[in-house]
Amino acid sequence: MSAAPFRAIDPASPIRVLIAEDEPNLGMILEQFMSARGFAVTIVRDGRAALETLRAESFDVALLDVVMPEVDGLEVLRQIREEPMPPEVIVITGNGTIETAIAALKLGAYDFLSKPYRMAEIEVLVKRAWEKRMLARDNFHLQSRLRRTTADPQFLTQFAPLRAVLSLIDRVAPSASTVLISGESGTGKDLVARLLHARSDHPDGPFVDLNCAALAEALLETELFGVERGAFPGADQRKVGLVELAAGGTLYLDNVGELDLKLQAKLLRALETGSFYRVGGTQKVQVNVRVIASSTRDLSRMVQDGTFRDDFLHRINTIRVALPPLRDRIVDVPLLAMHFLAHFGEQFGQRSLRLSADATSVLERYRWPGNVRELRNVMERAALLATDGLVSALDLPLGVDVGGAARPTPVLAMESVPESRRDDARDAGASFVDPLSTDGLTLEELERRHIAGVLDHTHWHQGRAADMLGISAKTLYRKIREYGFKRPAGGART
């Protein structure tokens, strides 16, 4: 076996091991040995209990004795391999039963160990099996990232100023210039970043995106710049950071306004010199990366407030792309609505869906606080609800009277929805702010109350809440932090 070091194990989430061993003494010794080495161990005494436990909880590695009462180890292996995300299995065979070992490997076991074995062998084998599982997981994430980035991004617009922005994008994409994309949540910043990458001179290089709002400050530095082995307790292997992973490609920093001043300074140095040090490192790492950043916040204002570095803003601001909110480019609404309708219609087996005239009118008069993402969500729902291939105004619970003036959004005109569909409509976008008591409130306070109401309504199910609000999960996460909301203990807010 090679002596290569193992990848770092996060002490906060130890390797979870299930041991199925029917000999009580051996089981106890194994459990004590593995627990003392930091594994999270669960022990069971027979095959049936092993199956039940493996189905009920998530494990990284299972050590299965072949000879066990009730169900033998090979049968446990066979059944568990049919489950989604099964653990890696190491089978422990009796002396000299090579046929059993071969059968185990054929059934998908990671490896086998013959009795008698040494404890140290078990430890090495379990760590190797865990590494294989981690690699498979990384591979899965990388593949899905690749699939998302290789698809040709399509930015649709008929709005003349945006068409001018698109031709600017075409011109600057092949250069190495940094680009700062600004715009409200859901206006297409992520899409523009992907477009810039797809049209750059390195479209086959990596596109690495980091949502700066989604990670705790303490983790951001190692995530971005990587860490050297031994930099701090627990860092027992070198970890490559995202800047390095993006070498020869694009690094997209979403919500760049969330980076703290220290990291802004470190990134600025890396951009100026094309090199940086990993956390705890003394050797310079050279990289050639194109940086694209985006923000929903006014970064110039943050510079004035002292929370964003002037020099960093200048560095990432070489080219500025500003995406207008959807309400300021109503001409795009029918175009995008038809595009999403065709897309979801295809997905749900509802071809040639059409928009009725009153539906188009409702869409054009709505204010779209969640921008294109909200329109996309609304059309997904409409594609599901449409009857006879026609989407009518009632399939669009947007708080806009059919044939009347738009109400202050996003209040839902509940009375315009048939009784039988009011629950649906409430779920799809009802306002949680009483429209009669909003006088004198700032827009921010209105938003704060609305988000609090939706979180309450969904019992803090953040995926559902984000859908209802028509914003991305990451934007909701940022808003929760900005407004200082705390998840109530034990479920729903009171």
Ligand SMILES: Nc1ncnc2c1ncn2[C@@H]1O[C@H](COP(=O)(O)OP(=O)(O)OP(=O)(O)O)[C@@H](O)[C@H]1O
């Ligand atoms: N002009 C457009 N044409 C087609 N699809 C679009 C357009 N603009 C946005 N979209 C789609 O709308 C959704 C939201 O866009 P995107 O994620 O790029 O917004 P964002 O500004 O990055 O949002 P956030 O600030 O919340 O991250 C995506 O599914 C995107 O593909």
